[in-house]
Amino acid sequence: MSRLLVELLQSDETVVVPLGVTAGLAVFDRETGQFTDVLNPDLQFRSASVVKLLLVLDFLWDRGPAYDIPAADRSRLELMLRSSDDDAASYYWDHLGGATIIDRMVTRLGLTHTAGPPATHPGFWGYAAFTAADTVRIYRYLLDQAPEPVRDFVMGNLHQATRYGTDGFDQYFGIASVFDPAFSIKQGWSGFPTSSGFGHDKSKPKQSAVDLTSEALHTTGTAGPSDRTIVAVYTLHPNGTGYGKAYTDVTRLTRTLNVPGAVKTPGNWVTTTESGVRVRSAPNTSGGVLGTLPSGVDVLVSCQKKGQLIDAPPRSSEWWAYLPKYNGYVTNVYVGSGGPKLPGVPDCP
Missing domain, CATH: 3.40.710.10 (DD-peptidase/beta-lactamase superfamily)
Incomplete structure (x- = not known):
């Protein structure tokens, strides 16, 4: 063996x-x-x-x-x-x-x-x-x-x-x-x-x-x-x-791996619900686009912040999730389970 x-x-x-x-x-x-x-x-x-x-x-x-x-x-x-x-x-x-x-x-x-x-x-x-x-x-x-x-x-x-x-x-x-x-x-x-x-x-x-x-x-x-x-x-x-x-x-x-010495980035994992979700430099559509995400991808969120209201029936939200791996924000309309605010995720300072 x-x-x-x-x-x-x-x-x-x-x-x-x-x-x-x-x-x-x-x-x-x-x-x-x-x-x-x-x-x-x-x-x-x-x-x-x-x-x-x-x-x-x-x-x-x-x-x-x-x-x-x-x-x-x-x-x-x-x-x-x-x-x-x-x-x-x-x-x-x-x-x-x-x-x-x-x-x-x-x-x-x-x-x-x-x-x-x-x-x-x-x-x-x-x-x-x-x-x-x-x-x-x-x-x-x-x-x-x-x-x-x-x-x-x-x-x-x-x-x-x-x-x-x-x-x-x-x-x-x-x-x-x-x-x-x-x-x-x-x-x-x-x-x-x-x-x-x-x-x-x-x-x-x-x-x-x-x-x-x-x-x-x-x-x-x-x-x-x-x-x-x-x-x-x-x-x-x-x-x-x-x-x-x-x-x-x-x-x-x-x-799930055992990786000695490595530090896992803190935060909550949420899933994108649409394709082409834009990650922006600020919690509004005026923020520069840092990247895009496909549908169904788990992303790490460290906090959420009030910003521009996004209305995309049947969902709307003025809250934006901060993604530390991107150093940017995505609207809560396109991540998570559907509520305006992500449960269990703290507000950004």
């Missing part, structure tokens, strides 16, 4: 996986050297954008002692790591040898269940097979073995992840939604409308042991001071699941 499976049997089994979701996860406390939660740690998932970790490591592997990064590459890599840019990933996939990148990194990092995309889809970097356990190995290399310039560059960018990817998807689910303030993320999403064609292909039948068609949403990274705990959560969702539903399910799962 593997060490991971032994630790799973010894765990408190407190992880709650939402109904219909297939999950593989591993949570590793670097301070104690122990896994605190594991579930299906060697189950393979298509990586989606998490593969970008191996693309940047392969690029940096032979840079020499100075690790000089040309300006064009620095800009491209930063966009790939912070905003999950797919064009950048495709550029390095093509220029560094495609699936041979995966082969090299498997050997270099001692990965056990990572593989390139199936032969039927050689250009689909998002079809590389990853597991939660191997993802922990990647982060352990980055944090504990990589040369300092490599660690600082990669982790520095993951700590500055933007709320939205360059494809417009909100990537602050999971780790980023739950923990505050010290976290890093490299997320992955695939199979949702308008998400990257390099991460899913609904037109082709499944031709691999790895599920290539179900909606996939992954949250990986670190939480806690000094990147204390590594978190890797991979999920697949029933066919047709909307992004908002998957976003909420992954975040709810992440909330």
Whole structure:
């Protein structure tokens, strides 16, 4: 029996996986050297954008002692790591040898269940097979073995992840939604409308042991001071699941994890009731739009404040919920159970 499976049997089994979701996860406390939660740690998932970790490591592997990064590459890599840019990933996939990148990194990092995309889809970097356990190995290399310039560059960018990817998807689910303030993320999403064609292909039948068609949403990274705990959560969702539903399910799962050293952002979780809900800089429609939320997404609310009356029959309210993760407000008309004021949520100072 593997060490991971032994630790799973010894765990408190407190992880709650939402109904219909297939999950593989591993949570590793670097301070104690122990896994605190594991579930299906060697189950393979298509990586989606998490593969970008191996693309940047392969690029940096032979840079020499100075690790000089040309300006064009620095800009491209930063966009790939912070905003999950797919064009950048495709550029390095093509220029560094495609699936041979995966082969090299498997050997270099001692990965056990990572593989390139199936032969039927050689250009689909998002079809590389990853597991939660191997993802922990990647982060352990980055944090504990990589040369300092490599660690600082990669982790520095993951700590500055933007709320939205360059494809417009909100990537602050999971780790980023739950923990505050010290976290890093490299997320992955695939199979949702308008998400990257390099991460899913609904037109082709499944031709691999790895599920290539179900909606996939992954949250990986670190939480806690000094990147204390590594978190890797991979999920697949029933066919047709909307992004908002998957976003909420992954975040709810992440909330049940035992993540030593991490601080959960305080507040109350409420759910959006409409799509395209605008988050504004002030509790009125004159406030600048900071972002939008899909329907059915759990958001964290720390307080509520009186502002502009919004009348959208059958609901109306002059109260606005403050979302600390956005540093902005949404009208109570489009969050919660329907009352003008959110129950149990304090007034903002």
